[in-house]
Amino acid sequence: MSSSVPNSDRKIVTGPAGYILEDVPHFSDDFPDHPTYPNPLQDNAAYSVVKQYFVDEDDTVPQKIVVHPDSPRGTHFRRAGPRQRVYFESDDVLACIVTCGGLCPGLNTVIREIVCGLSYMYGVKRILGIDGGYRGFYARNTIHLDLKTVNDIHRSGGTILGTSRGGHNTTKIVDSIQDRGINQVYIIGGDGSQKGAAAIFEEIRKRKLKVAVAGIPKTIDNDIPIIDRSFGFDTAVEEAQRAINAAHVEATSFENGIGLVKLMGRYSGFIAMHATLASRDVDCCLIPESPFFLEGSGGLFEFIDKRLKESGHMVIVIAEGAGQDLLSESMKESTTLKDASGNKLLQDIGLWISQRIKDHFAKKMTLTLKYIDPTYMIRAVPSNASDNVCCTLLAQSAVHGVMAGYNGFTVGLVNGRHTYIPFNRITEKQNKVVITDRMWARLLSSTNQPSFMKQADKIHSNQLVGEPGTMKW
């Protein structure tokens, strides 16, 4: 489901020295006479100490912050946070929250903090949960949400609202929003779901409905562009260490032991890269962005042979989306099978490559390979402390934005500050590890693995300019 937001709707504001604000839609664009009300926060005891309650209307955050004295100021996004005036009276609000796609640590925390934010800060009482992803809009009853029902949910992983892939039927969804009188829609999901959010927003605009749509990006792979990192990523990299430790112990305990760990990362290898950097026990990290080959000089088999001879054991981390070209070649069938969320249905590269390694070395040496797939044991844990705080601020930022009349935006951390980002910038491409970037060089230097690049690949990769993967460390 691709959404190409017609160019005309991009709100570009320019300023001196190349300053550009890629702004997000606002109620006042379509309903200039829409009434506004004083933000209830100013009477909130907790906020009475705050010197500067409300974010300045002109506050923006630059996308690119490595600058030269004479660099153009470049693209900025609107800073998140509460505004002086709000576009909803508490009792008028009927909000709904939906969680889509795979699980990710922190989902329940985001749900909880949207409910707490709406209730404590804005006095909103009517909040519905959509049951089981987009399909829940039109095929299910809603779930009543209040402070009591969400009080302890952050202690467990998963989503109390249930989730599913696909089921996005824009018309049916907006019909249901309209029928129910919902006027605030919070969509927690990956890039597929954010495309769905953009389509819902477009339909709502077409029907001139006074409904706000806000996206909270959920991608354990961290493959959403522009934002620093997505919630749950830190927790996932932490949990992945258990699988890598186990692989290292198994590998060191057997003659020519190999421990092979498959980690999430359909199109982007951020989890595999960070888990490898954090561990220091990994000999080889294979990610979708860095092509590799098995046979012959400079191939994986040669490197395995070399490393086993050097240290007698080896740990390999492979992202689920790595080596799909090799897989499909060998399977001689198209791998354009897609799952219900439109994601490439992957063959299990872990099982496949385990078998290929065993077969290759079967006649050469005694080799013991142990394959570990910790995917669900990583996705299903509750978020750790730093992700918990990150989820809280994301949820509160989304609520502030919607109440302040902003619309059709995804909330996200840009250079450490919460901002409102237009849907199109989130859905236009995927955030990928740039293998010509220094972060990948650090990875290679920590594993001492070859780049596995054939001459052709090297030329291709040198053309890969693009904005370095926004995991900008």
Added chain:
Amino acid sequence: MSSSVPNSDRKIVTGPAGYILEDVPHFSDDFPDHPTYPNPLQDNAAYSVVKQYFVDEDDTVPQKIVVHPDSPRGTHFRRAGPRQRVYFESDDVLACIVTCGGLCPGLNTVIREIVCGLSYMYGVKRILGIDGGYRGFYARNTIHLDLKTVNDIHRSGGTILGTSRGGHNTTKIVDSIQDRGINQVYIIGGDGSQKGAAAIFEEIRKRKLKVAVAGIPKTIDNDIPIIDRSFGFDTAVEEAQRAINAAHVEATSFENGIGLVKLMGRYSGFIAMHATLASRDVDCCLIPESPFFLEGSGGLFEFIDKRLKESGHMVIVIAEGAGQDLLSESMKESTTLKDASGNKLLQDIGLWISQRIKDHFAKKMTLTLKYIDPTYMIRAVPSNASDNVCCTLLAQSAVHGVMAGYNGFTVGLVNGRHTYIPFNRITEKQNKVVITDRMWARLLSSTNQPSFMKQADKIHSNQLVGEPGTMKW
């Protein structure tokens, strides 16, 4: 130990639209004819894929990134990373690493990655550990460090080099550096130690020695200005959850149960604030920056009484530096006792306030108060995955900077990017929670605690403008 770097030495570079670079000293300032060599990284296999090996000389990072279209571009710091030319040949380098002050998760990881960075990236073989803090320069033998000795140290907390408070005798230290022929000094320590680093650097300059001094900021309290957060902070907030969970269970299991947890935070309440936000089980968070009082209307006792009547139990988190004014008043003795690092020697506010609460309520109600001080169980754990990666990049950035001839700098994350920051900006003041900032408002709204501010305090706090605590979420 205060170091006032004579103004004349501040390297300020200005540019258009109010652009200011607060630069750091460089070898070339004092030794313009110092030979330079090609950076060995360009022949490093791991870095061969990197499209843009070296950081552009003009790359800088803004300190303030919430801007308006017409905001002056403001202060920038030099971006960290490898440069084209280096000022040391591998075999000429004799580096030393010293760890000072209290423990913090990640210390061993930083030590390890400085050794690995120097060896793998720059071929440096001669690296010494200074035994037991500054005192080790002149009162101890050095510790030989190489890849083998540091290989597994990141798996355990603490510091293999040992540490201590104080013992900073600039002359003796620089004598020792001179005698041993050390030409690279990596100092891992808090703001007291960074002041020591500044003094060492000044003395080295006075003696016109070709010695580079780099600081890596270590403060579990996160009270060092300018930088986003210090390594080990995430791990500390995570570990603090165990103590808060225990306090909550104890509190809920007894009639009028109170669980009181003392957390680190001598001058700044960041750990207490973030641990409270991450937990959601805390009723009251007391930090040094937010004065409170016990007796009378709006005081802590009144709030305790109210909250126990509401929910029958209560969890209080208090930073070690909170309420020191109350403590000293009651102890009628100066609390300007300092520990060897020059830090205010604190009376144990946790024990003190536990006793005051027990005494106050003794005749009013049966009350069970359990006091938990998890300080050492938090400081002594190894760093978690995200801190591990953060330590790696900090250490590598320090090594790149020193090899590139930069000097007298502290390395630190500014808006998500690694930079070189002049010592004076790190040591001029402490990073504190700004209680008129929205982050503290979020805290108050999550605990529903009163601000405990007497009228006088409210006026005082409203004058507290300053740059919001750089825990900019």
Added chain:
Amino acid sequence: MSSSVPNSDRKIVTGPAGYILEDVPHFSDDFPDHPTYPNPLQDNAAYSVVKQYFVDEDDTVPQKIVVHPDSPRGTHFRRAGPRQRVYFESDDVLACIVTCGGLCPGLNTVIREIVCGLSYMYGVKRILGIDGGYRGFYARNTIHLDLKTVNDIHRSGGTILGTSRGGHNTTKIVDSIQDRGINQVYIIGGDGSQKGAAAIFEEIRKRKLKVAVAGIPKTIDNDIPIIDRSFGFDTAVEEAQRAINAAHVEATSFENGIGLVKLMGRYSGFIAMHATLASRDVDCCLIPESPFFLEGSGGLFEFIDKRLKESGHMVIVIAEGAGQDLLSESMKESTTLKDASGNKLLQDIGLWISQRIKDHFAKKMTLTLKYIDPTYMIRAVPSNASDNVCCTLLAQSAVHGVMAGYNGFTVGLVNGRHTYIPFNRITEKQNKVVITDRMWARLLSSTNQPSFMKQADKIHSNQLVGEPGTMKW
């Protein structure tokens, strides 16, 4: 509260070859004509596969199992488990559960499994929780318990029923039992609470009430005699490792670093001993059963000096009840202060001995001592997997026993089998570490600490015959 069960009520059954069964009271003793009913278990689907539903009436378990060919068969206790006939019809049962004394991992699991056992196995629907310990019988309303309310409680530490020390007024308690028509009383508590249970049972017998009283022993110190180990002990020893690891890291990171950990153990040093054996990082373990002295030859100070000179650091584990004689001597006041449960109110030996060590070495050497008291962080965690299963079987055994008409008993593991033990055997003395036993010798050999025994102590200890501490490994 001491309860001396009049000798005449001990049900002793003798058999051939010195066989003795110390039996527990039974309904039929006082109500020979009490109707019995078929055990509903026989129609329970889950139990339909069980070949031998019911425990044989003659099944007993020996207390002492290290025997010679000609040893007398010695004391046995009745085996726990379901019997053919039960003494309550499901709908007649009104059960209540009370938790007393300090917290211990597994309390909520025992509560849950009593409720599940009564409901699933015996169809009992009316189950009450007593709020906040013994006092709750007469000073509080009861808490309704059913499968739904207890479903998830095992995931959190503490007790959902609340607890307290003391408040045992036998008459008022039995009045309340009588008024409410309660006929099954499950008492989860330490030896003080089991003495209370014995008193309640006596009073019930005096009043000829058809009420069953069953005790489930809760003592994180493992100081209850006869039973192998109490629930929560394994979890506590596991959690204690975090504190010992932290103490070891702190000690090794400072010059002459000492990490001192205070663990539970008022009269018995089992947790300190097992945590030390499991850790291997402990240099010295001090327990109530093994007297020690500070000054002079063979004293603790001498050993500290020696060990610091040998390895430069040291970890000391001390049980809360150790060294109380030294403490009281120095405090010159009676330490016969008792807490509400009748337990000796202990001065904090950890704080006291830390200060004594600092004072002693102040003029001798730079020494850094870090004191860690993880008590509440150990007591408040949920039970681990093996304790979870142990709690389940204890709870089910108690329910089977009561339904089968047994009365006035404590359920407990004897040589790996669940049994019914008369109250008097549980409350007559405390289970202590026998320092002339091989387990303590293993401890001494693992820490290489001296026995700290002055000549006088050695003679005294050699008279300590007694049954080796029933932590019979």
Added chain:
Amino acid sequence: MSSSVPNSDRKIVTGPAGYILEDVPHFSDDFPDHPTYPNPLQDNAAYSVVKQYFVDEDDTVPQKIVVHPDSPRGTHFRRAGPRQRVYFESDDVLACIVTCGGLCPGLNTVIREIVCGLSYMYGVKRILGIDGGYRGFYARNTIHLDLKTVNDIHRSGGTILGTSRGGHNTTKIVDSIQDRGINQVYIIGGDGSQKGAAAIFEEIRKRKLKVAVAGIPKTIDNDIPIIDRSFGFDTAVEEAQRAINAAHVEATSFENGIGLVKLMGRYSGFIAMHATLASRDVDCCLIPESPFFLEGSGGLFEFIDKRLKESGHMVIVIAEGAGQDLLSESMKESTTLKDASGNKLLQDIGLWISQRIKDHFAKKMTLTLKYIDPTYMIRAVPSNASDNVCCTLLAQSAVHGVMAGYNGFTVGLVNGRHTYIPFNRITEKQNKVVITDRMWARLLSSTNQPSFMKQADKIHSNQLVGEPGTMKW
């Protein structure tokens, strides 16, 4: 490799009232004039406090402890522990340790404590590690072991000696023992390895070599008879909870979500049973001992359908050896393929049954099944505190036994006491869950799953008398 120890060598000692001691071989059987020496323990400072250093020659432990007044006393095994006289002088000893078969938490702890036990208690300095399992005797150099090399190994999982399956060539092994002058052989392995130990012992006896052979049973499945539980079992059940929690979260987050967890248990379902009992989130536990079928009334598919309709989600735990009959039937090929240790090479029942469930329900309902195989993440962790103490006592017991001249024995916990058990009793059969036992009934009642028994199975199972699985709770 089956070893049938010729009947004549069974040392049976009988006593009054049906007392039978199944004794273990001793040096004095074959070398009546072998010199003995005073046990060095009596001069060991740590043991000086021990009142009764040495185990009484007549100390034995009964196998069956549920007795009646008139029960025959039955089978006993010799109690483990140090004896007055030893059969080796410290300097004469050349000991070796070998680890065989799959990994298990605690392997390194047992290795460490054999080395520490031999050194600290018996002054033995010459200890060799056999590299990589039985094959290492004749195909590898030995590994020098001393206190320094083993000091920290208990902190990591796996085995520092490396392991492998198979490679048992009795003649070559005993040749190597003879060539190297080894006189103490400690074999840590499962029932296959214990059979190997029995064969080695037999060959040694044939060659009249003065070599002691002791077995330490390692089976994460807990399928070795006679002993209470094997080391590492508690840790494995604890780690399994992570996988079950993840399966429960995944299942509850998706419409008709099923979480399926495969756990170890080739022939015995103890880990699956205990992990299920400890968790309370499991709906269905399938073990090798309890046959089940898929299709039709009373089958698994019917139960899945029913449970999904009841609660909308389901967690299934399946032991790797369960349902192999179904698997082989569908694969129409013999599954008598064996791995190098002689274990039935199992098809992955987890992958197979996942596919069968997906296929079955594909046209009936939307169902999301997530399959988790945590095997290596469980096997590879270090042992927890209670297993750590258990490993220590097992290792020390083996050392005491060998030094005291006992031979050809496996050390093991029987009713909570360490004993010496003849090889033949360990290898004669496997310890299995008896599904007509109350423990399995507890499992069924906690999951409310059907017994899946067809009429035929019920009759068969009722004949299953046998000694209840010695996981005697």
